Structure formats: C-alpha cells, structure tokens
Amino acid sequence: MSSLQFDIAHLLAGSLVLASFMMLYQDRLYALLNVYALHAGVLALSVAWQAYVQQAPHLYVTALIALVFKAIIIPVALHRIIKRLGIHREIENAIGVGLTMMAGIGLVALSMVVMLRVTPGADALAREDLAFALSVVLLGLLIMVTRRNAVSQVVGFMSLENGLVLAATGAKGMPLVVEISVAFSVLIAFIVIGIFLFRIRERFDSVDVQELDRFRGERR
Amino acid sequence: MIAVALWSVAALLALAPAGVVLSTRPRGSIILYGGCLIATSTLCITALSDLLFFPHLTPSATLPIGLPWLGAHFRLDALSAFFLVVVNLGGAAASLFALGYGRHEDSPGRVLPFYPAYLAGMNVVVLANDAFSFLVAWEFMSLTSWAMVVSHHREAENVRAGYVYLLMASFGTLVLLLAFGLLASGAGYDFDAIRASHPSAALSGVVMILMLLGAGSKAGLVPLHAWLPLAHPAAPSHVSGLMSGVMTKVAVYGFVRIVFDLLPEPVWWWSMVVLLVGGPSATLGVLYALMQRDIKRVLAYSTIENIGIIFTGLGLALAFKAEGLDWVAALAFTAAMLHVFNHALFKSLLFFGAGAVLGATGERDMEKLGGLIHRMPKTAFAVLVGCVAISALPPFNGFVSEWLTFQAILLSPQLPSWGLKLIIPAVGGLLALAAAFAAACFVKLYGISFLGRPRSDVAASAHETDRFSLTAMLVLAALCLVAGILPGLFIDALAPVSKSMVGNIMPHQVGLQWLTIVPIAESRSSYNGLLVFLFAALCGTTAATAIHRFASDRLRRAPAWDCGYPDPNPLIQYSASSFSQPIRRVFGGVIFAAREIGEMPPPSSPLPARLKVELRDLIWDALYAPIAKAIGFATDRINILQFLTIRRYLTLVFVALIVLLLVVAL
Numbered sequence: 001m002s003s004l005q006f007d008i009a010h011l012l013a014g015s016l017v018l019a020s021f022m023m024l025y026q027d028r029l030y031a032l033l034n035v036y037a038l039h040a041g042v043l044a045l046s047v048a049w050q051a052y053v054q055q056a057p058h059l060y061v062t063a064l065i066a067l068v069f070k071a072i073i074i075p076v077a078l079h080r081i082i083k084r085l086g087i088h089r090e091i092e093n094a095i096g097v098g099l100t101m102m103a104g105i106g107l108v109a110l111s112m113v114v115m116l117r118v119t120p121g122a123d124a125l126a127r128e129d130l131a132f133a134l135s136v137v138l139l140g141l142l143i144m145v146t147r148r149n150a151v152s153q154v155v156g157f158m159s160l161e162n163g164l165v166l167a168a169t170g171a172k173g174m175p176l177v178v179e180i181s182v183a184f185s186v187l188i189a190f191i192v193i194g195i196f197l198f199r200i201r202e203r204f205d206s207v208d209v210q211e212l213d214r215f216r217g218e219r220r
Numbered sequence: 221m222i223a224v225a226l227w228s229v230a231a232l233l234a235l236a237p238a239g240v241v242l243s244t245r246p247r248g249s250i251i252l253y254g255g256c257l258i259a260t261s262t263l264c265i266t267a268l269s270d271l272l273f274f275p276h277l278t279p280s281a282t283l284p285i286g287l288p289w290l291g292a293h294f295r296l297d298a299l300s301a302f303f304l305v306v307v308n309l310g311g312a313a314a315s316l317f318a319l320g321y322g323r324h325e326d327s328p329g330r331v332l333p334f335y336p337a338y339l340a341g342m343n344v345v346v347l348a349n350d351a352f353s354f355l356v357a358w359e360f361m362s363l364t365s366w367a368m369v370v371s372h373h374r375e376a377e378n379v380r381a382g383y384v385y386l387l388m389a390s391f392g393t394l395v396l397l398l399a400f401g402l403l404a405s406g407a408g409y410d411f412d413a414i415r416a417s418h419p420s421a422a423l424s425g426v427v428m429i430l431m432l433l434g435a436g437s438k439a440g441l442v443p444l445h446a447w448l449p450l451a452h453p454a455a456p457s458h459v460s461g462l463m464s465g466v467m468t469k470v471a472v473y474g475f476v477r478i479v480f481d482l483l484p485e486p487v488w489w490w491s492m493v494v495l496l497v498g499g500p501s502a503t504l505g506v507l508y509a510l511m512q513r514d515i516k517r518v519l520a521y522s523t524i525e526n527i528g529i530i531f532t533g534l535g536l537a538l539a540f541k542a543e544g545l546d547w548v549a550a551l552a553f554t555a556a557m558l559h560v561f562n563h564a565l566f567k568s569l570l571f572f573g574a575g576a577v578l579g580a581t582g583e584r585d586m587e588k589l590g591g592l593i594h595r596m597p598k599t600a601f602a603v604l605v606g607c608v609a610i611s612a613l614p615p616f617n618g619f620v621s622e623w624l625t626f627q628a629i630l631l632s633p634q635l636p637s638w639g640l641k642l643i644i645p646a647v648g649g650l651l652a653l654a655a656a657f658a659a660a661c662f663v664k665l666y667g668i669s670f671l672g673r674p675r676s677d678v679a680a681s682a683h684e685t686d687r688f689s690l691t692a693m694l695v696l697a698a699l700c701l702v703a704g705i706l707p708g709l710f711i712d713a714l715a716p717v718s719k720s721m722v723g724n725i726m727p728h729q730v731g732l733q734w735l736t737i738v739p740i741a742e743s744r745s746s747y748n749g750l751l752v753f754l755f756a757a758l759c760g761t762t763a764a765t766a767i768h769r770f771a772s773d774r775l776r777r778a779p780a781w782d783c784g785y786p787d788p789n790p791l792i793q794y795s796a797s798s799f800s801q802p803i804r805r806v807f808g809g810v811i812f813a814a815r816e817i818g819e820m821p822p823p824s825s826p827l828p829a830r831l832k833v834e835l836r837d838l839i840w841d842a843l844y845a846p847i848a849k850a851i852g853f854a855t856d857r858i859n860i861l862q863f864l865t866i867r868r869y870l871t872l873v874f875v876a877l878i879v880l881l882l883v884v885a886l
Contacts (some may be wrong), residue, residue: 141874145867153870170796181695 005053006125013132016166017108020159021141024104025097029082029151034074036155039071043162050169053125056132059169066165074158082151095146107138122179129170136163161186221270222279222296225304225347230261232340238345249322252332254317256339260311263343270296275716276381280349283338287352290409295349299481302557303346303473306564309699310466311339313692317572318458320688324579330371331456338364338462342470348388351400351409358396358474362389362438365467368459369451381450388447392437396474397428398588403482412480424483428490431478432497438471439527443839448524449508453516455583457575460516464523465568469560472530479538480553480721488542488637494535499647502528502654507807510661511814511835514584515574518665519567522610525654526563529625530556532647536628537722539640546724548631551721551739554714555624561710562617562703566609569696575601576685576693577669579599581678586796588676589669595682600670602693606660609700612655615753617703619738622655627739656805664799667796673790705749708737726760805835812836 019039026032044067053058111134119127140160144153235255242248270277274819280295296304318335325331341361348354351791366389370382400409407417419427433444440448452464477484505524512518533556540549576599577592578584593600609616632644674680684690703710708729729737736748782792783825808814812835821827865871 107878110885112883114881117885138877141870141877145874147281148867153866 007161009046009049009053009125010128012042012049013129015042016046016162017132017135017139020136020143020163021104022157023143023155024139024146026098029149030079031154032155033078033082035049037075038073039159039162040066040075043165044071047164047169049128054128054172056172062165062169066162066196070158071164073184078151078155087149087151100142100146104139104142107142108135111138123172126172127172130167133167133170135164136160136166139163145146158186191201221266221277222273222294222347224266224283225263225296225343226283226294226491228259228266229257229343229347230810232336232343235259235336236333236340239336239356240329243332247327248728249328250319252336253318253322256336257312259336260308260315260339264305266303267296267301267308271298271301271305272713275301286350286356287409290350290352292353293349293410293412294344294347294353295411296347298720299473300346301718302714303469303517304343304485305338306469306561307342307346310462310469310564310568311342313568313572313696314458314462314466316695317404317461317575317689317692318502319688320690321572321575321579322456323457323686325456327371330373330461331368334364334367334371335459335862338459342467345470346473346616351411351414352410354474355396356399358438359393361390361467361470362393365455365459365463366451366617368455370454371456372454374452375647377450378454381447381454384447384806385451388437388444392434393668395430395437396796399427399434399478402427402430411477411482413646417603418484418790421484421487422764424492425487427483428479428486429493430492431475435447435475435478436497436531437467438474439531439552440501440505440524441497441527441531442504442524443843445501445505446837446840446844449512449517449520451501452513452520452523457571457578458517460520461568461571461575464520464571465564468527469521469564470555472527472534472560475531476534476721486542488540488640490538491537491539492544492639492643494531494538495643495647496655498528498531498535498649499635500528501525502532503650504528504811506654506657506661507803507811508837510657510664510803511808511812513586513688513796515577515586515589515665515669516571516584517850519570519574519768522658523563523567525658526559526567526610528654529622529651530559530563532556532651533559533628535647536632536644539635540628540631541722543635543637543640544724545631545634547632547726548628549722550718550726551624551631552726553718554620554711554726555628557714557717558617558624558703558707558710560623562621562700563611565696565700565703566606566616566618569602569606569693569700571608572689572693572696573599573606576689577682579689580687581676581680583676583678586668587664587678589674590672590676590790590793590844591670591674591679594680595671595680596670596684599685599693601632601695602690604666605697605700607666609704611659611662613659614747615701615704615749615756617700618708618799620704620707620747620749620786622651624739625651631740633650660803661662661801664796668794668796668799672793675790675793683692684850701753705753707747707749708734708735710734711737729795808835811838813838 016039019035019042023032023039026035043096044063047059047066048063051057051063112131114128115131116132119130122130137160140156140158140163143159145155147153148158235252237254239248239252265756278295280293283292283294286292322328322331339359341364344357344661345354345361350359359466366382366386369385370378372378373382402423403414403419406419407413437444437447442602452460454460455463479490502525505521505528506524509518509521509525512521533552536548536552540546540552574584577589578595580592580596580599581589583589605616609618612618626648629648630642631818632641632648633847635641635644646765674682676730711726711729715728719725726739732738734748735750736744737747779786783794804812809870814836815834817832817834819830819832
C-alpha cells in the first residue's frame with residue numbers, strides 16, 4: 001500500500017473522530033443532527049476509500065448504505081420528529097463543554113493505548129483504523145451518557161454504530177453480511193427508539209427521560 | 221440391551237406430554253401409571269438381566285442430541301445396571317401403588333405430566349456417560365420433583381418446602397458443575413476421556429469434596445439435609461417414596477460414579493471426610509426422626525439416617541481401598557450397595573404405607589391416629605414388615621446390610637493409619653446408636669399409629685386401602701423378606717459392581733451350606749437369615765399354638781389399668797411425644813436446645829394445664845439462618861441498582877467498559 005493511500009485513510013478516520021468531538025459540544029438538537037449527518041458522510045467517504053484501497057467492490061455498497069441511510073434519511077427523519085415534537089428550541093444542559101472534551105481526549109488516548117498494545121502483529125492501516133473506531137465508539141457512548149434528551153441519546157447511539165462500521169470495514173475481508181446486518185440493526189434501533197419517543201411524548205408531553213424517572217417515582 | 225433401556229426412557233418421556241391430556245380424563249391416571257409401570261418394569265428386567273448374565277459387557281451408545289460437538293453418551297456397566305434396578309424397582313412399585321392411590325389426587329394435572337418425566341430423568345442420570353448429559357438429567361430430575369413437591373401449592377408449608385428445595389438443588393447442581401468443570405479441564409466432558417486422564421492428587425481431592433457436597437445435598441447428608449424433611453413429605457406419597465427411596469440413591473450413584481470410577485486411586489484422608497459426615501448423619505437423622513409426630517416427616521428424617529449408613533459404608537470402602545486392603549473395601553462397598561437396595565425397598569414400602577394411611581384418614585399426625593391395625597389389617601402387616609426391616613432386625617434385609625457394614629468396621633484395626641483406626645470405631649459407635657434409635661423410632665411410629673385405640677374420628681372410621689396399593693406394598697414386603705433370608709444371592713449379584721469399582725469382590729456366597737453368608741471367614745463371623753427366619757417362625761407358631769391350645773383362645777376385652785383415674789378418652793393413651801420424651805430429655809437439651817414449658821393455671825381456675833415442648837434445629841440456626849440473613853442484607857443493598865435512571869445505567873455500562881479497557885491497557 002502506498003503511503004498516500006494510508007495517509008488518506010488515516011485522514012478520513014481521523015476526521016470521523018473529529019466529527020465525534022464536534023457532536024460532543026453541540027447543545028442544540030438541529031446542530032447535533034447536522035453534525036451527525038457530517039459524521040455519517042465522513043464515514044461513507046472513509047468506507048468508500050477502504051473499498052478502493054482493498055479493491056473490495058462490496059464495500060461500496062456499505063458506503064452507499066451509510067451515505068443514504070445514515071447521512072440523509074435518518075437525519076431528515078429525526079429533523080421531522082423534532083419538528084413534530086416541537087422541541088427544536090430546547091437547549092440541553094449537558095455537563096460542561098470543557099469537562100466533556102477533556103473526557104473525550106482521555107477516551108481517545110485510552111483507545112490508542114489499548115489498540116496499539118493488543119494488535120502489535122496486525123497491518124498498520126488496520127491498527128490505526130481500529131484505534132480510531134474504538135475512539136468513535138467510546139465517544140458515542142460518552143454522548144449518550146452526557147445527554148438527557150432521548151433524541152440526542154439516539155444520535156449518540158448511531159454515532160457509536162458508525163464506529164462499529166468503521167471497525168468492520170477497516171479489517172480486510174469482512175463479508176457484506178455483517179455490514180448489512182449492522183445497517184439494519186441501526187435502522188431497527190431507530191424505529192424502535194422512534195416509537196419509544198412518541199410513546200414518551202404521548203404520556204408525558206416531553207422527551208426528557210427525566211420525566212420517565214419521575215413517573216416511576218424516582219428521585220434524581 | 222442399552223437400546224431397550226433407552227427406548228423405555230424415551231417412552232417415559234413421551235408419557236410426560238401425554239400426562240397433560242390424560243390428567244383431564246377420568247381414567248387418565250390409570251393409563252399413565254400403567255404406562256409407567258410397563259416402562260419401568262422393562263427397564264428393571266433389562267438392567268437385572270444385564271447385571272446377572274452379562275456383567276462384563278459395557279454396551280454404550282451415542283445419540284446426536286445435547287452439545288453439538290459432544291452428543292449424548294450413554295453406557296450400561298455393572299454399576300449403572302445395579303442402580304437402574306434400584307431406580308426402576310422403586311419406580312415400578314410406585315407406579316403400581318399409584319394405580320390405586322393416584323386416583324384420589326385432587327389436582328392430577330400437577331402430578332401426572334411430571335411423574336414419568338421424573339422417572340426418565342433419574343434413569344438418564346444413571347445411564348449418562350458424559351458430564352453434560354449427567355448434569356442436564358440431574359437438573360431435570362430436580363426440577364420435575366420440585367414441580368411435584370409444590371403440587372399441593374395451596375398449603376403455605378409446601379410452598380416453603382419447594383422454595384428451600386429449589387435453592388438446595390441449585391446449590392447442589394452448581395457444586396457438581398464445578399466438580400465436572402475441574403475434571404473436564406484436562407480431558408473434556410466424556411466420562412471415558414475423564415477416566416483415561418490422570419488428574420493430580422490435589423485436584424482429585426477438591427473434586428471429591430465437591431462431589432460430597434453436591435451429591436450429599438441431594439442425598440440429604442447432615443448438614444445439607446435441611447430441605448429433605450420439608451420437601452419429601454410435601455409431595456404426593458408415591459412421589460415421596462420415590463424421592464426418599466430412589467432419588468437419594470441416584471445421588472449416591474453420582475458420588476460412587478465420580479469418586480470410585482472417574483477419579484484415580486483414593487487418598488486416605490478422603491475416607492476421613494466421608495466417614496465424619498456419614499456417621500453423624502446417621503445418628504442425627506434418626507434423632508430428628510424420633511422427635512417428629514408427622515409420619516412422613518419421620519420417614520424423611522429416617523432417610524437421612526440411612527444415607528448416613530450408606531455413606532459410612534462408602535467411606536470405609538475408600539479407607540480400605542486407599543490402604544490397599546481391597547478385599548475389605550469390597551466388603552464395605554457391597555454392604556453400602558446392599559443397603560442402597562434395601563433402603564429403596566423398605567423406604568418406598570413405608571412411604572406407601574404412610575400414603576395409604578393418609579388416603580384412609582387424611583391425617584399424617586400420629587397423635588390423631590391409632591388402632592389402624594383393626595381397620596387396615598393388610599396395610600398394617602406390610603408396614604410392620606417395613607418397620608422391622610428398617611430397624612435392622614433379622615431375618616429382614618436391613619439387618620444384613622448393616623451387619624456387613626459392622627463387619628467391615630470390625631476390620632479397621634488392620635488399617636495402618638492411626639487417624640482412621642481411631643475414627644472408624646467411633647463412627648461404628650454412632651452407627652450402633654443410630655440402629656438402636658431407629659428401632660425406637662419405628663416402634664413409636666408403628667405403635668402410636670397402628671396400635672392402641674383411635675385418637676380421632678377419622679382414625680376410627682378408616683378403611684382398608686385399594687388392591688393396587690396393597691399389592692405394591694406386599695410385593696415390597698416380600699422382597700424385604702427374600703433379601704433378608706437369601707442375602708447370598710444378592711451379594712453375589714453385586715460382585716461385578718464391586719469388582720469394577722473397588723477392584724475386588726467378596727467371597728462367593730451361593731453354594732455355602734444352608735445359604736449362610738460368610739463375609740470374611742467362617743471362623744470369624746457368619747449369618748444365616750434362613751435359619752433365623754425358620755427359627756423365629758417355628759418358635760412363634762409353636763408359642764401361639766401352645767397358648768391357644770393350652771390356655772384360653774377366647775378374645776377377652778377388659779378395662780386397662782388406669783391409675784385409678786377412669787377416663788375413657790383415647791387421648792389419655794401413650795402419645796408420640798411421650799414415647800420420645802426420655803430420649804428427648806437425654807439428647808434434646810444439647811442437640812435440639814429442647815425446652816419443656818409447663819403452664820399451670822392458678823388454683824381454682826378451670827383452665828387445663830399445658831405442657832409445651834420447644835425444639836430448635838440448631839444446624840438451621842447456625843448454618844442456614846446466617847447465610848439467609850447475609851444474602852438478604854446483600855440483596856437489600858444491591859436492590860438500589862434495580863431503580864436507577866436510564867442515564868445512570870448507561871453510565872454504569874460506560875464506566876465498566878472504561879475500567880475493563882484500562883485493565884487491558886495497563
């Protein structure tokens with residue numbers, strides 16, 4: 001593999017991590033969705049590049065799935081949901097931006113250390129890819145943990161799935177079945193959580209999961 | 221051979237779903253128990269012919285079920301064949317008994333589907349030749365029997381019994397799982413592979429302890445017995461008979477299979493552990509039994525005693541085998557196996573008797589029975605045989621196996637190790653004490669329930685039980701007598717089992733004069749059940765004839781001596797509690813923390829005086845109650861986790877992930 005190919009793959013995967021960082025500090029839902037669309041777009045580019053580098057045409061399908069479903073359909077659908085729920089003006093009082101970013105940096109460092117330690121024998125591209133993918137997964141989890149709004153938790157979960165797709169395509173020879181199943185799992189999760197959102201909305205007039213806890217008689 | 225056995229087991233399994241349908245039909249129970257009777261009889265005959273005629277063949281079979289890379293392995297060697305005979309003899313007797321008894325079941329839908337499945341489970345445990353099938357069948361057996369324990373779930377006591385039983389069964393299976401996990405670490409789950417591997421001495425010791433815990437908790441060894449006297453009486457009587465008479469034997473089988481067969485040569489301290497558990501189990505079990513008033517509970521506690529005797533025999537066999545005296549080991553092992561067989565016979569018989577009494581009177585409390593010998597003479601006769609046999613009186617079978625155990629104990633001075641030399645006679649003392657208490661216990665059971673005058677209206681209006689139940693009891697009683705007067709046949713039949721497990725056999729018995737049995741040498745000891753029987757029969761008949769011939773044969777009823785206090789109330793009779801009072805006074809203070817509280821009304825008050833006896837189960841208080849308390853405390857603390865917010869759950873997952881990654885990274 002030429003060093004240019006490696007560099008571009010590296011750049012794209014790095015951009016994905018960067019996009020995850022951008023999602024961390026978005027406190028408006030529309031902005032978060034837009035960054036998510038960017039996230040998915042970068043993923044699609046990255047997967048397409050992997051398809052070109054590995055000369056694996058089926059990865060183009062995965063890239064297309066990522067582009068169409070994750071970068072276009074899901075963000076548009078979530079936009080609509082937000083509009084219908086009328087929560088587009090809500091501001092999330094997440095944990096302070098600085099603290100979240102520090103935690104995110106720590107997570108990236110952690111995933112680098114872990115991956116470089118456990119995969120000394122692997123191909124350099126795969127190692128870097130896996131390290132970035134783990135960072136994206138951990139950042140996605142961090143987004144889910146720091147948000148209160150169900151919609152942004154869904155977005156966090158889907159960015160986590162993007163990390164998984166990145167990991168799956170980074171390793172050579174992963175069959176298409178896996179990617180399709182990953183894509184479908186996201187779709188199903190989206191549908192389920194979408195229904196779940198409407199249910200919460202019907203009952204509590206809010207998608208703040210705090211309402212759910214209050215309903216169960218819990219104090220925070 | 222094994223094909224017939226497996227097909228019969230399959231038939232039993234097929235009967236289980238049929239039981240769901242049959243339980244709604246009026247004659248369904250007859251069809252189901254009839255089917256079980258046929259299947260278990262086939263299995264019994266197959267296993268018996270295998271044991272008698274082809275003991276050296278070990279047919280095996282592998283079915284493509286269970287774990288995909290393992291399959292289910294089955295094997296029929298002498299040990300399996302012997303235990304199959306025990307299981308299916310008990311199963312056939314219980315099915316025959318239930319043909320009559322099962323008709324009165326209130327909720328057949330809660331018993332009929334589980335009964336054949338339970339029989340099948342026990343058979344598969346005995347046939348299994350790999351750890352996976354063994355454990356699955358073991359758990360199956362536990363669960364189906366649990367379902368029948370809680371079949372009368374409206375009584376709070378039964379629900380509690382089921383709960384405790386489920387907990388203890390899970391504990392036992394967990395321990396067995398650990399034991400098999402350790403064994404399989406070097407070889408895999410197939411018993412043949414485990415047999416061929418040579419685990420280290422330390423590992424074998426740990427497996428032996430685990431097996432003692434796992435099998436012991438199912439068999440009811442003290443201190444793991446707490447569930448047994450609760451669960452066994454709670455089930456319908458024929459199932460109680462199976463649980464006490466047969467399922468505890470399946471547990472013994474598990475212990476023998478692993479410790480004698482799969483593990484390498486024993487080490488002397490193994491026997492020390494087994495003996496120190498077995499001896500006290502025998503004595504404590506029967507002491508508990510003596511304190512009870514409930515017939516079925518007496519029988520359940522007496523099972524603990526008999527399991528103690530069996531494990532003492534097994535411990536002796538381990539001791540002698542470890543020290544190289546394998547001819548004595550064969551004697552002790554044969555004694556234990558013979559007691560397995562005998563106990564299955566008479567414990568089933570006695571539980572059936574209790575079932576017949578329960579069916580006729582609706583009472584299990586001895587203090588409400590009495591005088592049943594006049595109303596249920598045939599049942600009374602069969603139960604009498606069972607009581608004499610379980611009290612180890614000649615010429616019945618209980619005597620033979622206990623006598624053989626004592627013969628092995630008397631040979632303990634030949635052991636080189638001083639520890640065993642000191643412990644074995646002490647255990648022998650405990651066993652002798654247990655035998656005496658057992659006699660007292662069954663004199664009480666029989667005397668209070670069947671003799672005297674009825675203590676309640678239900679006892680006065682009792683009627684003889686049905687033909688099927690009577691046949692089952694009389695067949696078992698006849699077998700008790702046959703095994704008692706012809707023990708040589710049974711000892712010889714056990715030779716291949718003993719040969720394959722301890723490597724030696726007892727001297728050949730059939731062909732000795734007058735059917736005597738000579739366990740070691742004629743100069744040392746011999747026993748002839750037939751002569752004892754003939755002598756007893758002759759003396760008894762002669763005495764009876766003489767009395768009736770030369771004295772008056774008229775039946776004369778006269779007022780009993782009543783201490784000058786003529787109250788015709790039958791409640792002034794000797795009661796179960798008063799019978800056991802002397803023993804309670806001697807041992808109860810220490811073992812049961814027994815207290816007698818007398819409440820005397822003030823003078824001139826018409827209130828009756830009351831005497832209350834309080835007994836505590838100290839093992840429960842010292843062992844189970846603290847564990848239950850600790851678990852309760854811990855669950856209360858952990859319970860907080862049940863009511864966290866979604867975000868906190870996510871945070872927990874996240875933190876756990878980070879911690880694990882940090883472990884990998886550092």
